[in-house]
Amino acid sequence: MALPSLVKQEKFLVIALAAVGISFLTEHAILEAGKTASVIAAAALICVIILASTRVAHHAEILAHKVGDPYGTMILTLSAVAVEVLILAIMMRTTTSPTLVRDTIYSAVMLDINGILGLAALLGGLRHGEQPYNDDSSRTYSVMILTAMGISMMVPEFIPAAKWHYYSAFTIGAMIALYTLFLRMQVGTHSYFFSYSYPRSGQPSGKPTPHEEAEKESSALSIAVILAGVLIIGFLAEFMSAFLNTGLEGSGAPPALMAVTVAVISAAPEILTALRAALKNRMQSVVNIAMGASLSTVILTVPVMEGIALYTGQPFIMAMTPVQTVMVVITLVVAAINLNDGQTNAIEGMTHFVLFATFIMLTLLGL
Numbered sequence: 001m002a003l004p005s006l007v008k009q010e011k012f013l014v015i016a017l018a019a020v021g022i023s024f025l026t027e028h029a030i031l032e033a034g035k036t037a038s039v040i041a042a043a044a045l046i047c048v049i050i051l052a053s054t055r056v057a058h059h060a061e062i063l064a065h066k067v068g069d070p071y072g073t074m075i076l077t078l079s080a081v082a083v084e085v086l087i088l089a090i091m092m093r094t095t096t097s098p099t100l101v102r103d104t105i106y107s108a109v110m111l112d113i114n115g116i117l118g119l120a121a122l123l124g125g126l127r128h129g130e131q132p133y134n135d136d137s138s139r140t141y142s143v144m145i146l147t148a149m150g151i152s153m154m155v156p157e158f159i160p161a162a163k164w165h166y167y168s169a170f171t172i173g174a175m176i177a178l179y180t181l182f183l184r185m186q187v188g189t190h191s192y193f194f195s196y197s198y199p200r201s202g203q204p205s206g207k208p209t210p211h212e213e214a215e216k217e218s219s220a221l222s223i224a225v226i227l228a229g230v231l232i233i234g235f236l237a238e239f240m241s242a243f244l245n246t247g248l249e250g251s252g253a254p255p256a257l258m259a260v261t262v263a264v265i266s267a268a269p270e271i272l273t274a275l276r277a278a279l280k281n282r283m284q285s286v287v288n289i290a291m292g293a294s295l296s297t298v299i300l301t302v303p304v305m306e307g308i309a310l311y312t313g314q315p316f317i318m319a320m321t322p323v324q325t326v327m328v329v330i331t332l333v334v335a336a337i338n339l340n341d342g343q344t345n346a347i348e349g350m351t352h353f354v355l356f357a358t359f360i361m362l363t364l365l366g367l
Contacts, residue, residue, distance in 0.1 A: 057269025
């Protein structure tokens with residue numbers, strides 16, 4: 001691909017790279033200008049990060065189409081989790097909040113299962129009625145998410161402070177063991193759990209299909225863009241964190257606002273991908289994206305951040321609040337009931353979307 005054409009195609013990443021340079025040159029001036037300027041700068045960088053992450057997700061989708069499910073959605077969710085972990089690790093260096101990691105993981109699960117899955121099932125159900133998928137995948141995801149969150153975010157409430165590092169080390173080992181077995185099952189003998197055979201429409205259109213478009217793209221180029229995109233997002237997150245901390249200091253903003261911001265940034269590309277899949281009546285992709293992203297967020301973010309805690313000697317507060325625990329339990333119970341018959345509909349989507357609205361209300365109330 002010619003360089004001018006590549007630059008035009010990746011204009012969002014070019015904008016993001018320019019934003020890195022501008023932020024580097026103006027950081028001190030913006031911070032000295034006060035809270036309003038810092039909030040505006042942080043909001044602008046959040047928008048740029050989301051734009052850049054859409055390009056990362058686009059190339060992850062290209063690789064996904066090349067390899068097919070379940071590998072495809074695994075690539076997409078892992079790229080999103082990589083962005084989330086990177087932003088979290090950077091923000092932890094500048095924030096004093098001991099609950100940022102916990103609140104981010106909780107927010108991501110609420111956004112993925114109730115927000116993405118709920119909205120996709122609602123809109124897809126209104127357009128197509130009942131939408132089929134492989135119910136083996138939903139049951140596997142649900143029990144894995146419940147186990148991972150129970151071990152890493154519910155049980156810590158009962159661990160004495162003097163022994164946190166022992167349980168933290170155990171949690172790292174448990175998450176690695178869970179994900180290793182899950183990954184072996186997902187790409188090995190049980191890969192059929194996470195795929196669904198859709199009938200062909202038989203009505204060819206003049207436009208190329210996503211698979212045909214993916215074949216035209218270079219895998220090496222997609223991998224290079226993903227790596228470059230994640231690196232650029234990391235630099236942007238550094239500046240965004242500094243601006244956000246200054247802008248929100250003493251503002252009375254909800255304590256979990258920064259956590260929700262990180263969750264939205266990492267999930268933004270997945271939202272668009274899942275909605276497109278639902279409107280095309282491909283609910284299996286939605287289930288893999290929403291539930292897979294939730295599982296990846298918990299099972300991969302926890303060991304990385306727990307490892308940082310052990311290295312620095314400063315424990316994070318990982319135990320969820322009673323309100324968070326109740327919301328997670330309700331969400332997973334509703335998901336287990338809704339996703340047990342191999343078909344979704346608008347009513348099931350609406351139940352999750354109402355839970356997502358409840359999460360937003362609780363966040364605004366500071367709970």
